Amino acid sequence: NRTTSNTSSEYNYTIPKSNLQNQENVSYYITANDSSNNLAQSTIRSFFVENRAPGNVTLLTPANASSDTDRTPTLDWTDATDLDSDTITYKLEVARSTDSLFATPVINVTTSSSTYTTTQLDVDSTYFWRVIVNDSYVNSNTSATFRFTIDSQVVVSLVNNSVTFPSLNNEQTDHTADDNPQPFYIQNDGNAFINITTSATAALWQTQSLPSTYFQFAANDSNETGSFNRGQSKLNWTDMNSIANSTVGLLNWTDTNDSAEIEIKIQVPIDEPAGARTATVNLLGELTSSTL
Numbered sequence: 001n002r003t004t005s006n007t008s009s010e011y012n013y014t015i016p017k018s019n020l021q022n023q024e025n026v027s028y029y030i031t032a033n034d035s036s037n038n039l040a041q042s043t044i045r046s047f048f049v050e051n052r053a054p055g056n057v058t059l060l061t062p063a064n065a066s067s068d069t070d071r072t073p074t075l076d077w078t079d080a081t082d083l084d085s086d087t088i089t090y091k092l093e094v095a096r097s098t099d100s101l102f103a104t105p106v107i108n109v110t111t112s113s114s115t116y117t118t119t120q121l122d123v124d125s126t127y128f129w130r131v132i133v134n135d136s137y138v139n140s141n142t143s144a145t146f147r148f149t150i151d152s153q154v155v156v157s158l159v160n161n162s163v164t165f166p167s168l169n170n171e172q173t174d175h176t177a178d179d180n181p182q183p184f185y186i187q188n189d190g191n192a193f194i195n196i197t198t199s200a201t202a203a204l205w206q207t208q209s210l211p212s213t214y215f216q217f218a219a220n221d222s223n224e225t226g227s228f229n230r231g232q233s234k235l236n237w238t239d240m241n242s243i244a245n246s247t248v249g250l251l252n253w254t255d256t257n258d259s260a261e262i263e264i265k266i267q268v269p270i271d272e273p274a275g276a277r278t279a280t281v282n283l284l285g286e287l288t289s290s291t292l
Contacts, residue, residue, distance in 0.1 A: 051137040054082040057090070057114070059131065062148035069153040069191050074117045077131050077143065086135035092116050097126035097147065110134075123152035123192045153190040156285035159259070160185040168268045175265035177220065184262035185222060186283055188251045194285040195232075196248035198262060200240045204279040207269045211239035214267045215279070219248045222259040227252045237265055244282070250290055 015026075030042040060076040062068060080088050094107035106127070107118055121127065126149045133140035160182050165174050176183035188194055196219075204215045217240055219233040232249025248260045262283060 051086070051135065052083045053138050054086070054088055054133045054135040054140045055080050056140050057131050057133060057143050059129070059143055059146045062146065064144075064146040065148075067149040067151050069123075069151050071120050071123065071150055071191050072118050073121070073148070073150075074115055075129060076115045079114050080133040080140065082135045084135065086137065088112070089134050089136075090114060091132040091134060091139075092129070093132075094118065094121075094127050094129045097128065100128055100145075102128070102130070121150050123150050125150055150191075152192045152287055154192070154194055154285050154287050155189040156194070156196070156283065157187040157189050158184060158283065159187055163264050165266060168266075170268050170270050170272060173265070173267040176261075176263045177218075177265075183220065183264060184281070184283065186248070186251075186260055186262060186285075188227075188253045188258040188285065190253055190285070190287075192253055193250045193288050193291055194253070195246060195288050196251055196260070196262075197244035197282075197284045197286065198234075198240070198247040199242055199244045199282045199284075201242070201280040201282065204240075204266065204277050205269050205272050206277075207272050211241040213239055214269055215240040216265040217245075217247065217281075218263045218265070220261040220263050222261050224257050224259045227257040228260050233260075240279075240281075244284060247283075250288060251285070 025046055027044055027046040029044045032040040057080050058078045060078065062073055062075065075092065075094075077090070080090070082088055089110050089112055091110050092107060093102045093105040095102045095105040099105070106121075109116065126147055128145050128147050130145045131143045161184065163176060163184060164181055166181075168174055186196060198217050200210060200215070203210045203212065205212070208214045216237040217234070218237050219228070219235055221227070228248050229250040232246075234245070234247050238245060238247075247262060251260055252258050262281075264281070
């Protein structure tokens with residue numbers, strides 16, 4: 001309640017902002033008083049305090065039409081402003097390229113931060129994303145829609161890239177299954193499941209051509225067990241060949257389960273001449289659309 005006096009025929013009064021609340025109905029009337037204490041009151045009138053929508057945001061990263069190999073990208077946009085100093089939240093929507101209207105987004109979250117790290121997305125897939133700002137009363141306009149692509153990446157590392165056997169006599173056998181010597185240790189440093197094939201550039205022995213039971217390989221678990229599909233892998237000794245042979249099936253790419261061992265077994269043929277022998281083993285990683 002405020003009392004004022006004015007002798008002019010027109011009166012203006014500004015109500016302080018601190019006296020008003022968003023979405024509030026305000027009623028008022030005017031009482032006139034003359035010097036003889038005669039009173040006259042106006043009719044009661046009212047107005048509604050409307051909330052002002054928050055400002056929109058600008059999408060920053062991933063940039064529109066960009067590509068990356070990170071399957072959990074961090075989405076970033078500018079901070080929104082609100083003229084009424086309301087608390088702001090952001091609704092983030094991420095949808096597949098086949099859902100440009102965001103009918104069934106794969107990510108639909110509300111956050112108070114202007115960044116968000118996604119859950120794991122699919123490789124070789126394109127996504128749309130957008131942001132809507134809310135101030136607890138009303139939404140802003142929807143931001144622009146950006147798109148980005150997650151590319152597959154095949155990166156195979158050989159943590160142990162050579163196997164050295166001791167001197168052996170004719171008909172003697174040795175293998176790496178007992179870790180003496182150490183086997184090939186292969187690691188998937190890409191971002192998707194891969195299959196590993198094994199082949200040799202040339203025969204190990206002078207008296208035995210490829211394929212040969214005197215030069216064999218097998219897949220085995222590393223210290224990161226469960227890294228590949230054992231049912232799709234060569235777990236038993238298999239003759240080495242110059243043709244690529246499927247060895248490790250569905251090798252995982254996540255850091256805690258992304259490695260396997262390729263065991264090697266040799267036997268010196270009975271008629272093999274003396275001397276050192278070497279062979280080049282090829283381990284090839286190939287992208288697969290399957291998962292464990």
